[in-house]
Amino acid sequence: MVFDSIMMSIHTVAAVLWVGGIFFAYRVLRPAAMMLEPPVRLQLWVNAFGRFFPWVWGFIFALIISGYWDWFARFGDLAHMPLYLHAMQWIGWLMIVLFAWLYFVPFAKFKTLVAEQQFPEAGKLMNQKMRPVIAINLSLGVLEAIIGVSGPYLGV
Template sequence: MGLALAVHTLFAAIWVGGMFFAYVCLRPTLAGIDPKTRTTLWAQVLHRFFGYVFVSAALLLGTGLHMIRGLGGMANAGPHVHIMLTLGLVMMALAAHVWFAPLKRLKLAVKAGDVPEAGRRVGQIRIFVGINLLLGLTVIAIASGGRYFFSSGLGGA
């Protein structure tokens, strides 16, 4: 159980930390460069990042289900575990959507030299990454304090 929790925590940090970096640090920094370079860079960065997202998602789901089984199944898991699993599945679905739709279209627009379309797709991806970042931060808060929030009142010990 300890190894599963460690792997689970590390890959949650990789995924959510990557989104935080992209959204809060990289995005504002790139705002000052020319649109063609910016959209090309985003296509390359996001392509590379999503490799880590898919590995993270697979390991998070696998280790999470393993730990749930160790608790005796979902019937014995607290409400925080149900919320984490639900939000994690939503995050995975949003990530898959970004990969198969707007990111794919961003890459095609960059390849075709269609800078306005590429810019539109970067903006679309930004919205989804922002949503997933908020969900990921929520999951981390629930993971770290959820059993206390739900056992003896909000923030109880």
């Protein structure tokens, strides 16, 4: 019982920090960074993402382990899961896939472009490839929270 509580606490904290970090980057840091010149702003983003993204990998690991632990501890197998937990699982995996693509494809290229001081191309990459994925994951993360909180009360 205590271990289950610890696992759910880990799950909650990992989810809050991942989605909260996305919110901070998208709705707070981005508008504040707009006052900086593009080279400085883009270097700020390389540094900010470079510090945040390793944490996200840790959050993902914690969410997968703690989420499936909870499922099997409470329900025994996947066949007996309520619908809301299935929805959370699939949304969560979608978020993970989107993040992995963001990390390994556009962010890798973004770092290279900034290091090579190709700032117009880096800015274009961020605006066209990275920002939409970040916005989608922020929306999905908020949806996850809503489902997680309301699902047990809706009886689905």
